[in-house]
Every structure is written in C-alpha cells, then in structure tokens.
Amino acid sequence: MHRIDPVRYAKTRNFIDGDITYLSPYISRGVISLPQVGDAVLAKGYKPYEVEKFLQELAWREFFQKVWWQMGDRMFADIKQPQADVQHRRMIRSLADAQTGIEAIDEQIKGLYQTGYLHNHARMYIAGMACNLGRAHWQAPSEWMYYHLLDGDLASNTCSWQWVAGSFSSKKYIANQENINRYLHSNQRGTFLDCGYDTILDQDVPLAMQATTELQLETPLPAVQQLQLDDAKPLLLYNSYNLDPTWRQQDQANRVLVLEPEHFRQHPVSGKVLNFILALGQNIEGLQLWTGAVQDIPGIRQMKVYSRMHPVSAHYPGTKDPYPWMFPQVQGQFGSFFSFWKKAARYL
Template sequence: MNPHLSYQEILEYIDTINPVTYAKTRNHLTGAVSRLSPYITRGVISLPAVRDRILQKYSQANAEKFIQELAWREYFQKVFTTKQQEIFSDLRFSRDDWHHTEVTTAIATASTGITVIDNTLKELMETGYMHNHARMWTAMLACNVGKAHWYNMSRFLYYHLIDGDLASNTLSWQWVAGTSVQKQYVANQSLINNCSDVHQQGTYLDMPIELIGVGDVPLALLTHSPFNFEMTYPTADVIADVSGKTVLLYHPWSIDPLWRKDEAGERIFIIEPRLFDRFPVSPLVLEHMIALLRMHVPTAKIFVGNAETIPGIENATVYSKAHPTTEHVSGYKDPVAELFPQVTGYHQSFFKFWQACQGD
C-alpha cells in the first residue's frame, strides 16, 4: 500500500471500493478487499471516517458486510482497552496440547509445503501485507496443526505486517487457536484451494476437515527455534528541552493528520523501546510507519526512547491520543473516534458485541 497518499487521496481511494463486490469476493485471495488496513491501523484515517465515506455512495444494507469487518477491528480495540496486558496470555481457555512455544521454522522460512501459505508468507516478507484468509491459514497451521503456542507466532507475524496492530493481531491468533473462543479454526487443502488460484493435492492438509489437527504434528512443522527477531531503531531527531511548552505526542497508532492540526506545539513521534523491544517490527514496517508520519505529520520529530525521557517532558503540557500501550504517558488523552461509542465494556465474542451494536 502506497504510504505517500494524502488524506484526500485516501478518501478518493475509498470511493473506488464497492462494498457489494467486497462482500461477494472477500474470502478469495484475489477478492476485492480494500487494503486500507495500514492507514486504519496507524490512525491516519478513523473507522467512522471510512464508514461515512462508504455510506455516501452505498446504502447501509449494501455496506453492511464491510462495516461489520470494520467493527471487528473496533471490537478487538475495545477488548485490548478493557483487558490490557491480559490479551498477551490465554484469554479465556487454555490448551494442554502445545508442542512448543517458539517459532515454527517452516513458517518463518515460507517452506511449509502448502503452496498457497508459502506464497503468501513470501509476499508478506516482501510487501508487509497478507490477505485475511492467508493469516487465518498461517495461524491455524502453526497452532492447530503444528501445535505451536500462539504467543511467539503472533509476534512473528506482527514483526512483518505493515498494518501490525497488537489488538487485531494478538486477538486474531487467540481466536484461531481457540483460547478466546472455545472452538479452534481449521482449514483443509480443499478449502484453501477453493479460496485461491492454486490447486494442490496430496498434502498433509488434504483430508476431511474434521481430521485436521487430529494426530501427530506433520514432519514439516516439527522444527522450531526461539523468537529472535530484533529491532533496528531509526536515527532520532534532536529534541530541545520542552519545559513549559505544549507537546503533541504521536505514537505508532496515532499518525492522524487531522488531530489538533491547527494548534501550536512541539509534535513528537515516540518510538519507545519498552514497546518495540518486546514487539519488534521489521525494517520494512518501520520504513512504512515513518513514511506515513512524514506524509501526514511532516513537522513531527522522531524521538527514540521512552516518553518520560523526553527532555523537560515533566514540565510540559502533553496531549496524546488514548491507546493501551501509552497508559504510562502523562497528560491529556484524547479519545479515538469509534463506530459504536455507545457500546462499552467487555464482550466475550464478536457476535455478542455486534448484537450490542445493533441495539439487541
């Protein structure tokens, strides 16, 4: 996804999305998905702004499936906001059949033997994007066939995703692995073939769906190694002492060009080791993030360090946008615009959340 589109160009791009075609084709790897996720994840455009733009051209009924997918994102954000650090452990259900808690080598090297998954893993490493179904298949292959615990596998995927989002990624892995809902998601070769242009047979997934994940871990998925991805930090800008000043603090999920745009103040983008050491991202992801920052908040300076070490920050008036990863940041927190602000609290499943959104 081109990180150099202006806000107006993103809106014009949204005008090209047809939610009816989207609903019909989105499950196929070549389907008409929007590819808006890098912009949405980084906070460049809000969920209500996307929805409202779509509703300018299409009826609520025609846009329903697309809006429901946007709502999945909002659901995960709300779970993260309520559960905080708990999302990084089994949320509701535990399993006792894990084979290991590391990173499955065949997945990290795109050599699982399942052609579609290997192709989409290679595309991920080259472009930072992966179709939703390919993410689901990768996660189910790792956790439910290869029996790798989801936590380090989710960090592996997050490392490569230009739309990497701690809530959507972590909670999707938990959803697939059956630790947030009681059922594990599985797919067999025939389902994968039907949703792609590849028609492979005779693989270790070529069996009735009810047999997937039953029995021993296939040889191809046995090898694993520790999560060893490291973060390469960018060169930081020089930040003068901000004592007595107004600071507008940006983080990786709040690159919002409209936020307090006419206000005076020092605009600082924080890359905090407390976050990135734990959840590193690839050089490609970092490059993409910084390109979005340069495009949408060109006056922002980059600070590499934990927020409290910005010189003079304790004597500044600080504003930021609320996010679970910046709870420790002092100052005023502006809320993130939501599709369904009236729906609050924790819902155990997306279905229950969606019902609440419909007023049921």
C-alpha cells in the same frame, strides 16, 4: 476511500484476488479511523443492511481494540481458556522459511516478507497450521507475523491468533487443502491438509511442521535525535498507533513521534515496518522524532502535553483526547464478537 465497493467486497473478500480495500495499514497506524471509513461508505447512499458484511469487518477490528483496552497486557496470555494440545512455545521453522510444502501458503509467506502484506484468509490458514496441526502455542508465531505486517495491530493480531487457536473461541480453526485451493486459486493435492474436516485434526504433527526455531526479532530503532522544542507551545505526542495528520492540525504546537525502546522490545517490528511508520510521519508537518522513554523528553514536565487515548499511550503524561470509536455508545465487556455486534448494530 471513495473507491470502496462494499457490495463487491462482501462477495469476494475471501478470495486472494477479491475486491478488498487495502486500508488496514492506515487504520492500524491511526492515519484514518474506523468511523471515517464507515461514514464514507454510508455517505454513498447505502443502507446499513445492504453493507452489513463490510461494516461487520470494521466492527471486528473495534471489538478487538476493546479487548485490548479492557484487558491491557493480560491480552497477551490465553484469554478465555488455555490453548489445548500445545507441545511447544517456539516458531515452526517451515513457516518461518516458507517451506511448509503447501505451495500457496509458502507463496503468501514469501509475499509477506517482500511487501509486509498478507491476505486475511492467508493469516487464518497459517495460524491454523501453526497452532492446530503444528501444536505450537499461538504466542511465538503471532509475534513473528506481527513483526512483518505493515498493518500490524497488537489487538487484531493477538486476538485473531487466539480465536484460531481456541483460547479465545469455542473451537479451533483449520482449513483443508480444498479450502486453500479454492480461495488462493491453487490446485495442489496429496498434502497433509488434503483430507476432510472430520479427520484433519486427528493426525500427528506433520513431518514438515515438526522442526522448530527460536525467534530473534529486533527493531532497528533510529538513533536518539536532539529535539528542538518551543517551551511556549504545547507538546503533541504521536506514536506508531496515532499518525493522524488531522489530529489537532490547527494547533500551534511541538509535534513529536515517540518510539519507546521498551515498547519495541516487547513488541518488535521489522525494519520495513518501521520505515513505513516513519514515512507516514512525514505527512505531519513539523513532526520530530524521539527514540527513548516518553518521560525523558527534555522539558516535558514543564509543558502542556496532549496525546490520544490508547493502550500504548496510557502512561503518557498530560491530557488524553478521546479515541475515535466507531461505536462509542457500546460499553462494557463482551465474551464474543457477536454479543458486541448485537448492541453495536443498533447504532448504525
């Protein structure tokens, strides 16, 4: 985190080769927290107003988390209003195959498959193409993207797709070819995106976006392993959203990473993502693996159990430690990010 240049980040973050942090996989998986990142930047001596754009990006993630905490599973339906002009609820084949004909976008999708990473601008471009030109409901393509992202966060991914699709915002988002050329450093012309913003959404579904496919997404969970638990010690429960190696680090405890099949049935991730999660777990000394429902852990009813507050762990038994909010003072529901930011900025 000491290498972050928040000023350069603000100036270049929208470009594919911009000075971005690449911290999102570790934030999403709970290895580091938003307040840790924000404090690390401010500890360099910057005033909040000097690095406001960087802090705002952290706040966007916290805002989306709060939506998930407040709405629960209702977040996975249209949040503010139904998405307009929906023609189907399937995946667009050319996006899945990286064959849209928009060369820079196809390269980004191929990179996603290879690395599990996708630049934020590319995510917005893809979502705009799928929902607002391809007329797909946001849910299926958002699940496809989440499946492949190392930094997959259900709140950020779901809310961002709905923001683009207009079901969590006042208007739809779309980028034209000129915008894509600028920020992805391409020079393509003559595509279905090569038009002005006053007409780009008036066209019929482009031919390249018409074919659809049914998603077949499954998580290759590891086999159930026998746990070696000491009944005299408390049980600390980790999951794919809490892999913080410093959490209760000094406790003499049983430590178990819980992979619940029902969670991954509803929200599947790829083998590449699962391997990343398991690799992060190796940073936690003594961590054991449980593939199964949390209530089926042997002896859990007779042990002191601790977990960290989170929508994924809401049903875990025992004591919940507080979630590390960047702005714990900001409570309530917020209809937009900027109503949230207006209150949050007071506490910087």
